[in-house]
Amino acid sequence: MTVTNNTPGLSLKIINGRLVLPGSDELTEAAVVITDGVISAVGKAAETVNTDEIFDAAGSIVAPGLVDLCCNLREPGNGQKGNIASETRAAARGGFTTVCASPETSPVNDSGAVTHLIRDGAHARSPIRVLPVGAVTRGLEGELLSDMAGLSSAGCVALGNGGRGVRNARILRRCMAYAKTFGLTVMFSPENQALAADGYAHDGLVASRLGLLGIPEVAETASVMEMLLLAEETGVRLHLSQLSSARSVEMVADARRRGIAVTTDVAMHQLLFTEDALSGFDSRFHVRPPLRAESDRQALLAGVREGVIDAIVSQHQPHDSAAKQAPLGATEPGLSTIESTLSMGLMLVARGELTRSALLRAMTTGPAAILGRSASLAQGEAADLCIFDPDATWTPGEDSLVSTGRHAPVMDEAIPGVVKLTLCEGRVAWGPGVL
Secondary structure (H helix, E strand, O other): OOOOOOOOOOEEEEEOOEEEOOOOOOEEEOOEEEEOOEEEEEOHHHHOOOOOEEEEOOOOEEEEOEEEEEEOOOOOOOOOOOOHHHHHHHHHHOOEEEEEEOOOOOOOOOOHHHHHHHHHHHHHHOOOEEEEEEEOEHHHOOOOEOOHHHHHHHOOOEEEOOOOOOOOHHHHHHHHHHHHHOOOEEEEOOOOHHHHOOOOEEOOHHHHHHOOOEEOOHHHHHHHHHHHHHHHHHOOEEEEOOOOOHHHHHHHHHHHHOOOOEEEEEEHHHHHOOHHHHOOOOHHHOOOOOOOOHHHHHHHHHHHHHOOOOEEEOOEOOOOHHHHOOOHHHOOOOEOOOOOHHHHHHHHHHOOOOOHHHHHHHHOHHHHHHOOOOOOOOOOOEOOEEEEEEEEEEOOOOOOOOOOOOOOOOOOOOEEEEEEEEEEOOEEEEOOOOO
16 A cells, blocks of 8 residues: 655545554554644544544554664765665665664764755755754764763754773863763763774684684773763763673663663674674674673673663664675674664564564663654654564565665565554655665
């Protein structure tokens, strides 16, 4: 069925879908009515409402639109790795209605001018909501602080270091103190650059066997501890992004018990894969932070189940084919994941390692709360919806992926979870009739 609800004023009714109930694995079949981009009725109140169009969601789950805290849109940039149009379309295909754009652009998003460039591009060419994250230091070089007030005024929802480290604790402390002054959230991917050095794999059994340069766990945990202590002193809103180790989860849990306000996320591929993925020198799995041991994977899963980890991110990093066609250590890190993130999560649900409610919480309400937003199917909320069939399968491949990046972690295998319809503020971002 073709849905054309992209005209202001048109109303849409979704019928026969199973709605997600907050905090529960239970689903309830109910209708949803959308008018002028807002959920205007749910349940019995929606059943008798006449609308311009109807979407039959039989067999599908109706959930709030997915929210991603870490997505590389590659714009501004040279374009060969993707752009706002290609990557937000891929995100919509994956069920996302909101993505935070990483500051790792070219030029780096360290000024209001670049922020406006991203926002203008998103307004013109993105089917979903794009929220820029500004660079906490100029050029992401970890030395001079960026214009935090200007970035915030231009529309940045947080400040971060992308995947790069901050050179020393003195600069990191100044970053946090200034961010606290302006009431900004800082999103840091913890890594001690000196300890990580030139490594590109987990410093474990696989790296030793294959002769790969390792990144020890302490490169992350030393940075996590430093950031937690500085956050405790400065009082800044700290978000630790893309944790990869069991010890990091323990440290965050302990920090929360001591009253430190810190939130966290983990990349979906860290929950599904381990260092063993590199056994065949598969350059797709050259990621940073690196895939670690099975014990780390299990601890990260437990962190999501218990709520120590608030959000699951895509950490989407599309590359052109040349970036991944070199000896492993010379390739560029990152996976193209935005289209398959939900599906990988459903694989974990099928294996009994995550509940459906924990998965959806970490992909909707969890990340939304970090941004000070809501993700709900309640009446009066913005009509950001992801409708997906958890039992239907699809196969990521060269010809089926929308993203410019063709290095998904689950290439050429049937995976669960087909997104039938993605609505952002009531407008169709992905679904029937969208090519």
